[in-house]
Amino acid sequence: MTQTPSTYEVVISGGRVIDPASGRDEVTDVAIADGRIAAIGPDLGAGTSQTIDATGSYVLPxxxxxxxxxxxxxxxxGAPAYEAHLRRGVVAAADAxxxxxSTFAAFRKLVVEPNPMRIVNFLNVSVLGLIDFRYGELLNPDTLSVEDALQVASENPDVVRGFKIRLSEDVVGDQITPLLKKAVDLGEQGGLPVMVHIGETALSVPEIVDMLRPGDVIAHCYTGKAPTILGEDRQVQKEIYAARERGVLYESAHGRSNLSFEVARPAIAEGFLPDVITxxxxxxxxxxxxxxxxxxxSKLIALGMTIEQVVPRVTTAPAKLLGIDSEGFGALTVGGPAHVTVLKEVGATVLPDAAGNTIEAPRLEPTAVFLSGAAHELTPWRGLAS
Ligand SMILES: [Zn+2]
Structure with a gap:
């Protein structure tokens, strides 16, 4: 019997395909043609010009x-988007x-337009944005211009998907409450979520979440910088859960100083997981x-999360938060755009948190990434040099 020549350009074969959007979790093949997912199923590789052996690997949106x-x-x-993200397996990102x-036009021209990745943003509520971390962007509270932010958001709906406010004392001075109120009001007027940076804030996390709406986001939920999500009993405070019940979201946002193993470990152990892993x-x-x-x-897995818990939080959940799920991001759909990341687990690696604590655990490493069916060259883990 003659085999029909395959029309697939690439087949990723034999990997564990996890697609939370459809509930698929099985060892099978994924075929790509014309920039789209052409098929998902067993034994697609015959006659295909390029087959990627993904045995023992995860094949993810x-x-x-x-x-x-x-x-x-x-x-x-500002890190380089392509180097820091696409070459490490990330196909879409939100600048926070x-x-x-006042700087958005440059962001659009310098970052969004030249980059093959899908890039959106949470627009800083300060017209200045975060140009230089040494000088808080809201120390002059007049820089929170509702009018300017609304204008940029309404003129750039393809990019602006929310607003961002940093509440650290060196950013807001003694104006935390009025500035947060104004930011939430801006979000309400613009019909967009507000992402709120905690850590070194004058208000407690329960006081902050009390001011947020469903869909607003707490960034750095596992920060070790006071005030944290933990109470004196080292359990996540009940108000944090109550806000989650109302629809307030929590994202892990590691950052240079905002992932503490000492906060994340007990929080994960009691079942408080981030809605989105960032x-x-x-x-x-x-x-x-x-x-x-x-x-x-990898760090959150080392601290107790499972791969089944992690995958939706880096695919479906952020795609929905950024409003790019409707464009086919965050899912592996036959007929949809072929955005695919292949990860494998590599040997035990010493991984640091923001405070210098370390944990030794297997590390996930990307081995292939496709954006609209186009393969992009990966770069080795940057921790190998140090
Ligand atoms: Zn940040």
Whole structure:
């Protein structure tokens, strides 16, 4: 019997395909043609020009990063989007407040437009954005211009998917409550979520979440910087759960100083998991201690989360948060765009948190990434050099 020549361009064969959107979790093949997922099923490889052997690996929807800083050239914290993300398995990302209304046009031109990745943002409520972390962007509270932020958001609905406010005392001075109120009101007027940076804030986390709406996001839920989500009994405070019940979201946002194993470990043990896993990559941490999103995933697995818990939190959940699920991100759908990330587990690696504590655990490493069916070259883990 003659075999029909395959029309597939690439077949990723024999990997464990996990697609939370459809509930699929099985060892099978994924075929790509014309930039789309052409088929998912067994034995698709015959006659295909390129087969990737994914035996023993995870085949996932292209990873989505919900919190990063990629406003390169303009901001001191801006990491290079392509190098830091796509070359480490991430196909879409949200910049979290590096650009403000006055710098957004440059963000669009320098970062969004030239990059093959899908890039959106949480617009900083300060017109200044986060240009230089040494000088808090809201110390002059007048920089929170509702009018300017609404104008940029309404003119750029394809990119602006929310607003960002940092509440640390060195950013807001003594104006935390009025500024947070104004930011939430801005979110309400713009019909968008507000992402709120905690850590070194004058208000407790229960006081902060009490001011948030369903869909608003707490960034750095496992920060070790006071006040944390834990109470004096080292359990997650009941108000934190109550806010989650109302629809407030929590993301892990590692960052240079905001993932504490000492907070994350007991929180995960009692079942308090982040809604979205993010790295908070920036120019200050992409060579360590954060490195990239897959390293943040590895750390949370080392602290007790399972791969089945981690995958939806880096695919379906962030795609929904960023409003790019409707574009086919975060899912492996036959006929949908072929955004695929293949990960394998590599040997035990010493992984640091933000405070210098370490844990030794297997590490996830990307071995292939496809964006709309196009393969992009990966770069080795940056921790190998150090
Ligand atoms: Zn951040």
């Amino acid at each position: 292209g990873l989505v990063e919900g919190h990063t800083h990629i406003f390169e050239y303009v901001s001191k914290v 407040g590096t650009a403000g209304a 790295s908070d990559t920036s120019a200050r941490n992409w060579r360590g201690p954060v490195f990239d999103l897959v390293t943040s995933m």
